[in-house]
Amino acid sequence: MGTSDPDVVVVGAGAAGIGAATTLAGHGLGCVVLEAGDRVGGRAFTDTEALGAPFDRGASWLHEAAANPLTPLARRLGFTLRDEGRRRRRDILLLGGRPATEAEHAAHAAACDAWEAAAEARAGAGLDMPLAAAVPQAGPWDATVAHWFGAIINGAEADRTSLLDYVATALGGQNLQVAEGLGTLVARLAEGLPVMLRTPVSRIRWDGLGITVEGPRGVLRARGCIVTASTGVLAAGGIRFDPALPAPVQAAIGGLPLGLLSKVALRAAGADRLGLPAFARLARQVEGAADRPMSWMLWPFGRGHAIGFIGGEAAWALAREGPAAAEAYARAELARYFGPEAVSLAFAPGAVVTRWAEDPLFLGAYSHAQPGQAGARAVLAEAALAGGRLRFAGEACHTRYAGTVGGAWDSGAQAARALAATLG
Numbered sequence: 001m002g003t004s005d006p007d008v009v010v011v012g013a014g015a016a017g018i019g020a021a022t023t024l025a026g027h028g029l030g031c032v033v034l035e036a037g038d039r040v041g042g043r044a045f046t047d048t049e050a051l052g053a054p055f056d057r058g059a060s061w062l063h064e065a066a067a068n069p070l071t072p073l074a075r076r077l078g079f080t081l082r083d084e085g086r087r088r089r090r091d092i093l094l095l096g097g098r099p100a101t102e103a104e105h106a107a108h109a110a111a112c113d114a115w116e117a118a119a120e121a122r123a124g125a126g127l128d129m130p131l132a133a134a135v136p137q138a139g140p141w142d143a144t145v146a147h148w149f150g151a152i153i154n155g156a157e158a159d160r161t162s163l164l165d166y167v168a169t170a171l172g173g174q175n176l177q178v179a180e181g182l183g184t185l186v187a188r189l190a191e192g193l194p195v196m197l198r199t200p201v202s203r204i205r206w207d208g209l210g211i212t213v214e215g216p217r218g219v220l221r222a223r224g225c226i227v228t229a230s231t232g233v234l235a236a237g238g239i240r241f242d243p244a245l246p247a248p249v250q251a252a253i254g255g256l257p258l259g260l261l262s263k264v265a266l267r268a269a270g271a272d273r274l275g276l277p278a279f280a281r282l283a284r285q286v287e288g289a290a291d292r293p294m295s296w297m298l299w300p301f302g303r304g305h306a307i308g309f310i311g312g313e314a315a316w317a318l319a320r321e322g323p324a325a326a327e328a329y330a331r332a333e334l335a336r337y338f339g340p341e342a343v344s345l346a347f348a349p350g351a352v353v354t355r356w357a358e359d360p361l362f363l364g365a366y367s368h369a370q371p372g373q374a375g376a377r378a379v380l381a382e383a384a385l386a387g388g389r390l391r392f393a394g395e396a397c398h399t400r401y402a403g404t405v406g407g408a409w410d411s412g413a414q415a416a417r418a419l420a421a422t423l424g
Ligand SMILES: Cc1cc2nc3c(=O)[nH]c(=O)nc-3n(C[C@H](O)[C@H](O)[C@H](O)COP(=O)(O)OP(=O)(O)OC[C@H]3O[C@@H](n4cnc5c(N)ncnc54)[C@H](O)[C@@H]3O)c2cc1C
Pocket: 011, 012, 013, 014, 015, 016, 017, 034, 035, 036, 037, 040, 041, 042, 043, 044, 057, 058, 059, 060, 061, 062, 063, 199, 200, 201, 202, 228, 229, 230, 233, 238, 239, 261, 262, 263, 354, 356, 361, 362, 364, 365, 366, 393, 394, 395, 396, 402, 403, 404, 405, 406, 408
């Protein structure tokens, strides 16, 4: 690999890998981070070229900002953080082709609260079941609320999500957006770390006391190893383990599949901003069983682009159909608010469509636990193979802040501390 054998090999240079490497350095352990891709950051990636302004293709919000380990780091490095209120009056909520009235906004907000309260109450009994079985179904806003919290926020529909895991990992605190891009922040935090790009790991041998990490660029032996590839990659056999992983660990990986959230960004054609302010949000009521609305954020930071979000099964279907289908879907969605003519005048041709599902280094957006698999995150986080020298980290391993950059970072730091204790 062109490097001497380190104490620890970290596989993957996303937030978890960077958090792990930073913590290992703090414990005086030498490490090398092997990253298959040609950049650091993983699912936190700010594209500064496609739209002529920072565009987070993956993560963009610092969720639960008060508890998020990246919030103080961002402030110390001088990043510009913008507070996003929870539900705001200037959001447009569309139903039946017209904006909702004040009373309808209030009914929608009440349905959101009732949905979350029902999930929490049922989870209190400690019985795992599909989230969909625990929440209201019959109200006029319930399908819309389920679509928002399930397919969009969670990246997976409520009927395939564990109730207990959903409640345990629900996010409710302050959300901050990073003007320079959350991916820019994560990349900045990787500066100075021993990362080797374009260095995929294809096999990890953990039969003896040491660990051997192999890939097309060579072999490294190490005293310890932290694997941070997504559960999508691990479940697909993207890394071969020799001997095979113990059945409970393999089952935990399988119980934490990745959901999907895709973004479709359209660029403004000129100065027309459709009469809407920076950060305006659009959402609409679900109309019937097959309806899968996109949610929108317009003109973030006053920039000349709009970002549509589509999640769950509809996002997987669009990923299979390709970017042209996703663009057509996005334009048709916007036309519901403004009419097709205004959309074609306001937006330039073309779209930037994220492709997390298709990328073999990710194979989805972020993990959810399947019904009955509420304990899987703890199993994976606590797996201590090869006498504690081989560990897993990443967003899927966090029992509280799963699915987030802060959770991934913290999980990497936790694995590094555990490994440091083992290695002495
Ligand atoms: C569209 C989208 C929106 C999101 N929005 C938010 C948000 O607003 N806020 C938030 O907090 N989170 C958000 N997330 C989730 C967040 O991005 C992830 O939870 C987090 O970045 C995961 O970090 P990680 O280190 O666990 O995994 P990753 O970022 O996936 O890092 C793993 C790394 O391992 C590498 N790798 C894979 N296989 C190999 C191999 N064989 N050899 C070597 N390297 C390998 C990958 O290339 C990758 O760089 C979003 C995600 C997506 C996709």
